Amino acid sequence: MKKIISSILPPKNWRGPVIIASAVITGLFLLILRISNAFSYLSDDPRACINCHVMTTEYASWQRSSHARVAACNDCHVPQSNPISKYAFKASDGLRHSFMFTFRLEPQVIQIKEAGANVVQLNCMRCHENQLHRTYLSKTIDLEERDAGIGRFCWDCHRETPHGRVKSLSAYPYARVPVLEPAVPEWLQDLSNPK
């Protein structure tokens, strides 16, 4: 270990600038963690999903649905079988979302992908098991089977649940959803605008 570190140490007369440069990189990295609310993604708080405003339609429609009382985003959209698959799914989904959002690739109407659909279907059944008891619907299916006509997803019939059927990026103008906390901490704001 020591060997590796000493192998990349810069020449003596470079050390000062290198220390500053690496601190700048680390600082920038911390700043990005802060302005992107990075730690909120570890939680189950639905507000984490509207860190990016493209999800406002989904948030607003969920917030006004009956599911809002019992389930938040992650309860349906993230696997709940074990923590490892939960965070693995979050990481892969989250990386794609941040890539799409950063490069402005989001479509006007966001639609669920295969992996997401399968997870949601399992989560419907996780809570509504008793309602499905002993009906043919209780058989677990995935997107491939559903497209082959073997079975149906819950929302093939329950089309309004819970996001409604009107859901483009512009479907909820002036939706009243929680606003992002400012990245500048309160004490610093108070310092710069004394009351």
Place this chain on the structure above:
Amino acid sequence: MRRLQDIISEKPWVGWVLFLSTLVIVFLIGVFGASIVERRAETRFLFNASKPIKEFEPRNEVWGDAFPREWETYLHTIDTTFATKYGGNASIDMLERYPNLVILWAGYAFAKGYNQGRGHLHAIEDVRNSLRTGQPQPATCWTCKSPDVPRVMNKIGPAEFYKKTWADLGPEIKNPIGCADCHDPKTLNLTITRPALIEALERQGKNVKKISHQEMRSLVCAQCHVEYYFKGKEAKYLTFPWDDGITAEKIEAYYDSVEHVDFVHYLSKTPILKAQHPDWEIAQFGIHSERGVTCVDCHMPYKSEGGVKFTNHQIVSPVMYISSACQVCHRQDEQVLLKNIYDRQDKVRQLTGTAEEILVKAHIEAKTAWDNGAAEDEMKEVMTLIRHAQWRWDFVAASHGASFHAPIECARILATSIQKSEEARGLLAAILTKHGVKLPIKMPDLSTKAEAQSYLGFDIVKFTKEKAQFRKEKIPEWDKQAEEREKNYK
């Protein structure tokens, strides 16, 4: 492994490559950060009004420019063609429909004229035209009528506002109930603009700042659709009588304790309490409210138009759009749901009618007792019973939609009203017998509004003429002053 130091001292260009690549990395991280900040900032523009609205902007059409969909639906409150069995947005002459009311309010302006309210857009016009206004009355009567009210209150303070006369503020109050009554112009969040509600909630120890959005969807309505009174002979300070609770009995006890009297009954000499419109209070006891359904959920249901979903601002009886108001939760046919509504209303109306008939008898019997020499002492208990019976009947009768909002609570209150009237009549029978009056007392013909008003000796033609005169003299002047003022708005 060779040390980096050694490599660089041999080939200095490696150092420069490291320097430049670090530079590029820092630059890219910076650009990434800037992009996050930019996308955060977009939220502000995407979900806000297209142009800023000034604080206390009373003109609804200025808000309307920024919110065309809400504005368009709001304009529909001008409609007066939709009548349900008991309400809707058509103007119904309630005295014509229920002539007993003329007798119950004898001695009060309500006996002159009482029409079922029309949509919010008519608020100013209707209050100017009512036979109950135009006489000396405090400016407090304007409080619920216009977004000009918070504007004027901001200038002169609520206490000063209430102290003025209604005619003083005539030119100030121009715009009918609208946007600024419920919305914060900056955030568009729901907000309470009327001090009376904030004060009532604070007296109950509630933190007004911590009210949830869902609760606000009822409380913005509770700024006006509630029971209230004007506290103080001079101050006329608008006050909600909720300090002991919001049931009919609790409010009655509150009014008794402050010895509030709205008018002394012309026939029975009873110090009467006139219920205003305890819509919000009674609704709190209904099953919808208990399940967390708010006023807005049914009276302003969501609507979608061209892929955009928004709240319908045509505030009206939900019977108008059962599909979007009721069927969002209830799966039954419209016909079945309508029957469910009318069944409840019919049954409560039956009880309300019974309570009215008995109260009318009690008032007329009390008048006969006075006419035949009954003493103040003998009549004291009778008057208390009539006061309470009439208050409880009025609490239900004056509350818009109460018979649907909370039919069981209505039936409970009416049952106590009927019981109290009958108890009063029992005492009256003894008093009348004692004074040698033969029972039963003959009741006058009260089959129409005109009959009932002529029984009281009303000259309704005179009132109507006075009103026409008032309209001709005052209204054009008020409108002119208001127009002058609004020219100076930016």
